[in-house]
Amino acid sequence: MLEARGIHKHYGDLHVLKGVDVIIHPGEIVSIVGASGAGKSTLLHIMGTLDHADKGTIAVGERVISQMSGDKLAEFRNVELGFIFQFHNLLPEFTAEENIMIPGLIAGKPEKTLQKRVKELAVLLGIEGRLEHKPSELSGGEQQRVAVARALINSPKIIFADEPSGNLDSASAQSLHELFFKLRDEFGQSFVIVTHNQELAQMADRMLTMQDGVIVSS
Numbered sequence: 001m002l003e004a005r006g007i008h009k010h011y012g013d014l015h016v017l018k019g020v021d022v023i024i025h026p027g028e029i030v031s032i033v034g035a036s037g038a039g040k041s042t043l044l045h046i047m048g049t050l051d052h053a054d055k056g057t058i059a060v061g062e063r064v065i066s067q068m069s070g071d072k073l074a075e076f077r078n079v080e081l082g083f084i085f086q087f088h089n090l091l092p093e094f095t096a097e098e099n100i101m102i103p104g105l106i107a108g109k110p111e112k113t114l115q116k117r118v119k120e121l122a123v124l125l126g127i128e129g130r131l132e133h134k135p136s137e138l139s140g141g142e143q144q145r146v147a148v149a150r151a152l153i154n155s156p157k158i159i160f161a162d163e164p165s166g167n168l169d170s171a172s173a174q175s176l177h178e179l180f181f182k183l184r185d186e187f188g189q190s191f192v193i194v195t196h197n198q199e200l201a202q203m204a205d206r207m208l209t210m211q212d213g214v215i216v217s218s
């Protein structure tokens, strides 16, 4: 499904990724762990095409996405990849429903189709009663579920999550983690998750441990 080969990244003199290889299979939940500064978020961003590698290739299915750029890459990212961040990055002036629809509107899908999909996702994620509210009127756990729905709206091949439960209390974190596994079990959704949460990391199908810019165990 996703194959990253020989990924190198420098920030100035800092050699952050030193030849990283990763394969993500369909329907797999992979966690990435390691000490602060090991390069986890940098790797996640490069796999998700939010940042460029200095060297190496990334392919999703048959497509070598590391060679794509501009509008083509933006379109691919919007439709085929989903993202969940620690701070959900919801737009404060829009309702939960509008936030969830945005990647679908960007992809040019009809509003009626999107409204139907939002309703289905909201029921699945347990936020059906919160759709008319703005992010500031939602709990942290609800905000993160809205972000999960937004990541799912275009049915992406892979969802990349960077510390998705880093800002949640332990009960909300646990229920978010259970949701990831439910989405995997019911729909075969793949996830790549950078986390300091040991419980989540251990629950994953595979755990990649990074140290000083390389994967030391997988």
Ligand SMILES: Nc1ncnc2c1ncn2[C@@H]1O[C@H](COP(=O)(O)OP(=O)(O)OP(=O)(O)O)[C@@H](O)[C@H]1O
Binding pocket: 011, 014, 016, 034, 035, 036, 037, 038, 039, 040, 041, 042, 043
């Ligand atoms: N845009 C940037 N410019 C310069 N240096 C950067 C940039 N982004 C990350 N770095 C540096 O690259 C190294 C790896 O950062 P990265 O965020 O990938 O680590 P991490 O393993 O995700 O850490 P954490 O667990 O603390 O989030 C760090 O030393 C960081 O300071």
